[in-house]
Amino acid sequence: MNLLMANREKYKNMEYNSKNIKSGDIFVALEGANVDGHNYIETAIENGAKGVIHSKEIVKKEGVDYYLMENLREKLGEISSEFYGWPQNEIKIIGVTGTNGKTTITYLLEQILGKENVARIGTVEYKIGNEVIEAPNTTPESLDIVKMCKKIVQKGIKYLVMEVSSHALMLGRVDMLEFDAAIFTNLTPEHLDFHKNMDEYYLAKRKLFTKLKKGNEKIIGKGVINTDDVYGQKYFNEFSGLSYGIESGVLNGRFFGDSRNIVEINYTDINNKKYSVKTKINLLGKYNLYNILASIGGALSLGYEWDEIMTKVQNLTAAPGRFEIIDCNQKFTSVVDYAHSADALENLLKTVKELEFKKIITVFGCGGDRDKTKRPIMTDVAIKYSDTVIVTADNPRTEKIEDIIEDMIVNIDRNSVIIEPDREQAIKKAVELANDGEIIIVAGKGHEAYQILGKVKYHFDDREYLRKEIIKKLMKQGRV
Numbered sequence: 022m023n024l025l026m027a028n029r030e031k032y033k034n035m036e037y038n039s040k041n042i043k044s045g046d047i048f049v050a051l052e053g054a055n056v057d058g059h060n061y062i063e064t065a066i067e068n069g070a071k072g073v074i075h076s077k078e079i080v081k082k083e084g085v086d087y088y089l090m091e092n093l094r095e096k097l098g099e100i101s102s103e104f105y106g107w108p109q110n111e112i113k114i115i116g117v118t119g120t121n122g123k124t125t126i127t128y129l130l131e132q133i134l135g136k137e138n139v140a141r142i143g144t145v146e147y148k149i150g151n152e153v154i155e156a157p158n159t160t161p162e163s164l165d166i167v168k169m170c171k172k173i174v175q176k177g178i179k180y181l182v183m184e185v186s187s188h189a190l191m192l193g194r195v196d197m198l199e200f201d202a203a204i205f206t207n208l209t210p211e212h213l214d215f216h217k218n219m220d221e222y223y224l225a226k227r228k229l230f231t232k233l234k235k236g237n238e239k240i241i242g243k244g245v246i247n248t249d250d251v252y253g254q255k256y257f258n259e260f261s262g263l264s265y266g267i268e269s270g271v272l273n274g275r276f277f278g279d280s281r282n283i284v285e286i287n288y289t290d291i292n293n294k295k296y297s298v299k300t301k302i303n304l305l306g307k308y309n310l311y312n313i314l315a316s317i318g319g320a321l322s323l324g325y326e327w328d329e330i331m332t333k334v335q336n337l338t339a340a341p342g343r344f345e346i347i348d349c350n351q352k353f354t355s356v357v358d359y360a361h362s363a364d365a366l367e368n369l370l371k372t373v374k375e376l377e378f379k380k381i382i383t384v385f386g387c388g389g390d391r392d393k394t395k396r397p398i399m400t401d402v403a404i405k406y407s408d409t410v411i412v413t414a415d416n417p418r419t420e421k422i423e424d425i426i427e428d429m430i431v432n433i434d435r436n437s438v439i440i441e442p443d444r445e446q447a448i449k450k451a452v453e454l455a456n457d458g459e460i461i462i463v464a465g466k467g468h469e470a471y472q473i474l475g476k477v478k479y480h481f482d483d484r485e486y487l488r489k490e491i492i493k494k495l496m497k498q499g500r501v
Contacts, residue, residue, distance in 0.1 A: 022096075025074070025088050026103055032072055035104050036065075037097075037164055044069030047086075047104075049164065051094055052076065074100070098163035098197030108171040109198055112178065115319055116185040116195070118229045119206025119247075121365045122312045123159070123184040125304075126204060128340040129316035130182045133325070133333050140173045142166070143184035144359075145341055145468045150176045160189030163197055180323075187225040199234040202322040203262075204245040204315050208252040209364035223252055230260045245318035247311060263322055265314040267307065272318050274310050281375070284310060286317065286334070288327060296327045301335045305344060306372030308365075313337065342467025344369070347484055349491045351500075352457035354378065357483045359467025361388065361415070363398040366464055370406035373460060380459040382451050383407040386444065387429055387465075389420030389473075396428040400438070407462075409454060410438040413447035415465045416473040444472065445486050452490040463487060 033045040039061035042048055048065035050058035050073060059077050066073070072086040073079075076093040090096060102109065115130065117123045124144045131139040140149045142161065147154040149172050160183065161169070173181055185203075189195055208223060233242030244262025247253040248269045257264055264270040271290075277283040277299055288296045302313060313334065320330045339345070347355045356373075360366040366385065373381055383403045387396045403410045412429055414422045422442045430438060441447040451461045463483045466472075472481035495501045 022090070022100065022103065025072075025100070028072070028086060029104065031086070032104075035101055035164060035168075037162065039065040039068060039070075042068040042070045044071075046070055047072035047074065049093065049097065049100075050075040050077075050079075051097065051162075095193050095196070098167070098193060098195070101164040101167040102197045105167050105171050108174045109167065109181075111174045112170060113180050113201040113323060114198055115180065115182045115202040115204065115323070116198075116200045116229050116232070117183070117204045117206070117315075117319075118185045118187070118190070118226050119204075120209045120362060121368065122206040122308065122315065123186075124340045124359070125309070125312045125343050126206065126315050126319070127182045127184055129312060129337050130319050132337050133316055133320045133330055134180055134182070134323070138179045140169070140176075140178050140181045141183070142169065142181065149173055150178060158189075159184050159186040160194050163194045166194065167197065182319075185229055187222060190228040191225045195229075195232060198232060199242065200229065200232050201234050201242050202245055202319050203229045203233055203242065204319050205229075205247055205250075205253050205256055206311065206315060207247055207250040207364070209362060223255070226252070227256065227259075230256060233260070243322040245315060245322055247315065249311075263318045265311075265318045267310065267314075270314070272314055272321070274314050276307075276310070281305060284313075286314070286331075288317075288321070298331050300331065303335070303337060304339055305376070306368065308368040308372065309339070309344075340468070342469070342484075344372075345467070345484065347487045347491065349488060349495060351491050351495055353455040354460040355452075355455070355463070355487050355491060356460065357463050357467060357487060359469075360385075360464045361466075363395050363402050366399055367402045367406070369462065369464065370402065373462060374406050376460075378458060378460040380408040380456070381406065381462065382409045382411070382454055382459065383462045383464065384411045384413060384444075384447050384451050385462075385464040386413045386415035387425055388415045389418035389422075389425055391418075393428055396425065397430070397432045400429045400433060404433065404437060409451075411447045411451055412438045412440050413444045414442055414472070415444075416469075418473050419475060444481065444483075448483065448486045449490050452487070452494055461487070 032047040035047050036042050037049040037051045042065045048070040074088045081087050117126045127141050127143045131141050144159045146156050233240045244260045246257045248257050248264040249266035265272040272288045274284050274286040277285050285299050342359045345357045358369050360369045455461050466483050470482040471478040
């Protein structure tokens, strides 16, 4: 590391993808689960790399600097931070973790803090000022985060609001960051193919709170924790911070009377001063009230004033693909939503059930090469809250669609659902079945504009197909 930093001025940029190397850059040969960067050292040098950081013995070429480092993946955050001058220390960073709600909360916080003040990293996209980058991972590699932080500083942006996945925490992608605020939403069974059990999943999320900013050896960053959740209560007991919830918390909220969009929000600050407001919200459902409370808590933890926050709450809008209504002036409702865990699907369908549509038609699938345990549970949830369930493909990846569907329907009479492996045809079927006053829910992919078959991404957008089929139906009926 010392030798590398002594030679820092020799190199323009640091890259771990050999395709991105330009003349004068330094290449990091990372070992991944599927790809070993050591196999691309020659390509990187051909593309102009003047230095190589590696963790294995390799054949060396003249005119290229080599730096051998053990545990390279674990050290990447520190190496890249040293290389770029620790830009993350010049901005305020808010991390959001939990099974559900992360994306929505980052979008809501961006609106509360002011879009011009906020960069955002998450499942939908990475956004820095006017620049929008496609998101391959919910939380990028540590090197990418550091480079983004440098860009954020250069653009004069004050805050970075980011989703922090359990995978990223376990893989050390945020080890080089200190968080000014860490928001926890909830913990329900998800990613158990990766974490094996809920205890391991809990410990992975816990790591975010150990990364709260410190000053004079005291934690000065603040946890914003949903204490209605049993795991949130455990985090709060250990780390304290600002508690929020519907049943608990110094920041709490409830729906006003029988209203679906008027809420009462209450807050008691550290000086025991009490605040209360009744306000209209644009986001439906109990789960979205939790998301709004988490976002308010995040802003409060950064020092924003109660009144300033509350002026923005009634105008908050959801993230793309989160209860996104597809409206072509049809007389039934159609919604695309990202819900892809049993808990998220149940929250979504419970909310829809409360809206008293004549009939609920749900289309959903389960991702391949992912947690298999949730598949039959999601089907049980869909059947419980829907009148018609159409089981289809999500992102099958390298699994056979038929095998995934068999996992999904293992606990039920297969005649109780409609099985249509082709997602486009499943959406078409839902639109054909829908009558006036009913609702179609297409769940699982939300904002995603692709479907992964094998290891290839193909263009596929639920919103596009839903809109196309609705217009076709309206034309047939002479309503267009």
